[in-house]
Amino acid sequence: MRDLKQILLEEIPEFKAKGEVFLKGELGKMDFKKVSGGFGVYAHRDGKHFMIRLRILSGVLGKEQLVAICNLAERYAVPMIHLTTRQAIQFHKLSLDNVCKVMEEGLEYNLYTRGAGGNYPRNVAMSPLAGLMKEEAFDVVPYAMAANGYFLQRINTYHLPRKLKVSFTSDKADGSQATVQDMGFVATLKDNKPYFKLYLGGGLGRNPRKGIPVDRLLPAEEALYALEAMVQLFTHEGDYEHHHKARVRYIADRMGDEAFVNCFWKYFETAKVKGGLDFSPEMPKYTKVGKRVEINHIAITSQKQEGLYSYYFHPLGGQLDYRLLRKISNLIEPMKDVHVRLSMGEGLYLVHLNGEEVQQVAEALDADNYLLGVEQTRSCIGVPICQMGILESQKALRAIVDYFKAKGNIKESLPPIYISGCPNSCGVHQIAGIGLVGNKKKIDGVLTGIYDVYMKGKCTVGETHLGELIGEVQEDQLPAFLYDLASKIEAAHQSFDQYMEANKEEVEQLLSK
Ligand code: SF4
Known part of the structure; x- marks a missing residue:
């Protein structure tokens, strides 16, 4: 792997030179994207800043790598870290210089960015x-x-x-x-x-x-x-x-x-x-001695290893201040074998916690953990960062959560909501109970943001089902639509699926309000 790192290091100056040409306006954004994606880098919509995606192998993040990520984020003043819908970590709003430094320094800690975008095999x-x-x-x-x-x-x-x-x-x-x-x-x-x-x-x-x-x-x-x-x-x-x-x-x-x-x-x-690809797996040995506790907590799951637990942490919209990541890193540092597993839902698991440790973690992180009702909504990064985006999907997510909170009821009656800021589907809206896709169209002669609404998507072995398009809702009416729907389901004392089975037409009416 050392040879590969050397090759990747030697590629960086050429990439940087391309970036400089782009910044001077002498290379179009699509032409730059063709090159930069392969390095795990995308230009922001402003054409001045960049995102870099760290290829965290299958989302498994050891303590040393976690410290390295915190150090990189701090050193290069990354204002916000984004946990993605596919077990990656993105740094946003970086200068070209700093993107190249992250790329280079990350390699010391096996934090690869090559092939994290573009026409490559992505992180497994x-x-x-x-x-x-x-x-x-x-x-x-x-x-x-x-x-x-x-x-x-x-x-x-x-x-x-x-x-x-x-x-x-x-x-x-x-x-x-x-x-x-x-x-x-x-x-x-x-x-x-x-x-x-x-x-x-x-x-x-x-x-x-x-x-x-x-x-x-x-x-x-x-x-x-x-x-x-x-x-x-x-x-x-x-x-x-x-x-x-x-x-x-x-x-x-x-x-x-x-x-x-x-x-x-x-x-x-x-x-x-x-031939040449024979492989005999070395199965991991889990040796940590657990400690059982009686616990009933939304974020905590018992592992199959006796007395060990995982704790799920979900920052709102997958947006994580690096200081909070540092807090997590410091928290688990003395805990034997504890490490991070990134989720497919903009969150992370802390795993291999014994009973005492999981309680300690819950006490430290619960206040920043968003796991209730619509707080679990997932959203791609969207506009104003994403170049390809149509709507501000993260803003929509916050508007939904704020609306429900202002009503004093976060509600648990809706299925998971996944938002994509455009039809490119980074928010994997097709497999959500409620999937939303940003779009624009003229309404009364005015170009207006709308969300296409998909429902009843699901991703389970043997039962995977892509959501069906059932209508659209104007961007500014989205929170109220969802709140009305949640209220009706609650009043009917039914599950979302039961309600949709019996009331699809009524939902369509809500959409046409
Ligand atoms: S779904 Fe569209 S808006 Fe969202 S990150 Fe992907 S390309 Fe950008």
Whole structure:
């Protein structure tokens, strides 16, 4: 890996030179994006500042890396850290100089940014509590980490038509959203041996689709051959001409599901003949001695390791002041084996806490933890930061929470709300109970911000369902619409699903108010 770091370090001056040309206005924003995305960097909408995305391998963040992130954020005056919807950490509002310094210094701590954007295999996602959950087929951590290693070793060499998203799930709740990725691995046991059920060609951008469930199970130790097969399939069968139709799912659309899956196995057999990707996982050993406590707390989950717990921390909108991250880092520093697992929902888990430690953590962090009702709403970064965005999705999130709080009732009757500031779906709105997508249209001759409203999305192994578009609501009326809906569901003493089943028309009327 040392050679790779040297290669990546040597790339930085060239990247910086491109950035300087962009800042002078001599390189267009789309042309710069084509280059910068591959370095995990995107220019802000103001054309002067930049975001850099740290590729936290499957969201697993050790104490040393956590300290390094706090130090980088402090040293380069990062005003706000963003925890993303895919187990990454983003620094925003940086100068070009500081972006390059973060890139360079991060490498010392295995904090990679290469391929965190652009047409590259992205960070491999993983069920955040893999290896710790009582209900899981087997621990997928070593497999996800091997996949990360496989991609990273080659990261500067890829020439793919578009990005490639891969994830590993070990739980029925599909904690890594494997059923809607370009390639999803879902752990399963057959004859007490570990296999993966594959889901291929899914994705949540424009023209979303669920992954195709593949009948033939993959022996778990052949996971890297499957990755190689997908890379080769994508490279050889993908569309390099039409950017908006270049994701893996369009190959499946073009070929048809059965032919696509057969094509995948053809590349798989070729990879197997070539060899070199055999892999025998070293399963993690969890040796910490736990301490049981009687506890009933919304953020705390018992691990399968006796007397150990995880604590979920969710800053509003995934926006985290670095001083709070420092507080978390200091808090867990003396605690044996405790580390961070980033969630797929703009939050983080602190894991391997014994009973005493989890109580200590809850006491220290509860006041800054947003877990009740609409506080759990997720939102992409949106305008005014994102160049591609249409609406200010983070502002919408805060408006919703403020409205509910002003009414004195945070309400628990709504399902999770996910907001994307434009149809690019970074807020994964298609798999939310309520998904909102920023858009604009003329109303009475005035260009007006609206949210398209999707409902009944879900991401669970075997039950994944993409939300259905049921209407739209003007941006400024969004909080009131949601509050009215929550109130009606409460009054009906029904679950959201039951209510929608019986009252879809009434909801549509609320939308047309
Ligand atoms: S969904 Fe749109 S607005 Fe939100 S971060 Fe992605 S591109 Fe930007």
